[in-house]
Amino acid sequence: MQLIVMLLDMDYFFAQVEERENPLLAGKPLMVCIFSGRGELGGVVSTCNYAARALGVHSGMPIAFAKKKAPEGAFLKADFEKYNKASEAVMGIVGAHAKTVEQASIDEAYADITQECNGDFKKAAKIAQEIKKEILKQEKLTCSVGIGENKLIAKMAAGEKKPDGLTVVKQGEAAAFLGPMPVGKLFGVGKKTEEKLHALGIKTIGELAKKEEGLLKENFGNSFGHYLFEASKGVDEEEVREREEPAQVSKVASFPEDTNNREEIAKMVATLAQGVHEKLCEGGLEFRQVTFIGILEGLQTHTKSKTQEKHSQSGELLKSVAQELAAGFGLGGKKMRRAGVRVGMLQKKQEGVEEEGGKKKGKVAQGEAKKQAQKKKAQGNARETKAKTQKGADAAGGQKSLSDF
């Protein structure tokens, strides 16, 4: 039977949830921010609504920049508990319509609906419409859906019409659908790759699809070259499968140039720690162990870890422990090429239960928490198995740069 995959992507998710909670905000520029705690405007925009985008604000932009572009806008602190709750409700609705659901992030899920629609694209579109209707009715939220013969095409289709879109790319139509698109739009192609492709005279996905695999491997390495060769033709063999709870969350990045400058390393560690913290919050997770990963010139990798007595979700703690580990990291006269921050020994965040006298006491709401844990298994675990290695250290800025390694 013809495989049919759907990708459901919530529209400007965090900001849309905030608009729903406070209708007065709708239509005005709205930025959901992750504040770093350094100064009033320290931090980045996590998500913004379309009114903000129209003014040039985008995800990953420093809050101070966004403030200049949208001085009258609302700047809200990200409230992951709220978004997790909405996410669970949405994922529940998707799960009611499809047996195999792979939650790719807090606001994205793939579903293999081959059986449910009997391999028929028309029926698939109907199922998607029903899901969209239910989400709108129950959660008052819109989403964009893409349907295709594999995950890649579903993902590309979902990006075609936003917000509140539904795009179906039937079997055999992938080449015509992808062909005219700018090559930078291909999933996994970030800024650096795009520039390199342009330098090779490749402007569209269709032009990329005509290139020899050998040429792509030569320029982009075996693994990513192979990916570009296949993806440009809409080929993707990755299955939709439910994910396990991540055992750890990490981020690794390269320095612009190999360095032994401790200040530069500490700065990088702070950025990585912030990214890891964001993933923890999205997944409703807390950590006990922090690891610093140092990759030196010559590519020797060393790690240093520290385990805390208690679990925590504190971004400040995460950053300070990671920086402490990095500061104590022996370079042995070498320079560092890449650095990473990883947290392990994860668990679901303990629910703070208000006690008399305003004291908070940690307590896991049994049953329900367990159920949520099951549902949220995939969070913080975006669809990266393949894309992450291919994206490499590419995709500077914006959400793509937040991919885990």
Ligand SMILES: [Mg+2]
């Ligand atoms: Mg989204």
